[in-house]
Amino acid sequence: MKRIVFLVLASLLVLSCNGQNESTDTFDAAFVHSVYIWLKNPESTKDRAAFEASMETFMKNSLYAKTKFLGTPPKASREIVDDSYTYNLIVTFASAEDQDKYQKEEAHLKFIEESEHLWKKVLIYDAIGPKEE
Structure with a gap:
């Protein structure tokens, strides 16, 4: 019985560690x-x-x-x-070029058109991560 409990706990630990690695891997810096x-009216x-x-x-x-x-x-x-602030949006891109494409994509432009009347202020901070060598 102790062996089964140990195996179940060890499996859960491995699965939880794998999940953490997957979420870290999806963030593109x-x-x-x-x-x-x-x-305007939070x-x-x-x-x-x-x-x-x-x-x-x-x-x-x-798309980007x-x-x-x-x-x-x-x-x-x-x-x-x-x-x-009321909301914080963080999106990442594979490159500055993809971010430029995002600025012109239909989904982004439609969001602005639908929502800009709701906000009074927007501040944007962009950052690039270190280049891998």
């Missing part, structure tokens, strides 16, 4: 596009639902974005942390 969005459930629906469609249909993450700020526990 070649080009990271971080978008901070402030909605307390409006209607506005949030419209924004999130449009964002979900966009993320599902983007690899990693696709949408989050909301946790309550800041330190003065240095900015929690004033």
Whole structure:
């Protein structure tokens, strides 16, 4: 019985480690596009639902974005942390060229058209990762 419990626990450990490696492998640090969005009416459930629906469609249909993450700020526990935004979108690309194509793709342009009336401010920070040699 102890041997079966050990084998089950060992299998679960291996599976959980494999899952962690897979998620790490999907993040492509070649080009990271971080978008901070402030909605005009962040307390409006209607506005949030419209924004999130449009964002979900966009993320599902983007041809170039690899990693696709949408989050909301946790309550800041330190003065240095900015929690004033409504949403944070992080998408990664295999290259700067793919990010340029993404800017013109139909899914991205449709998202902007559907949602830009909902936001009052957008800040974007792009970063490139180290080149592999």
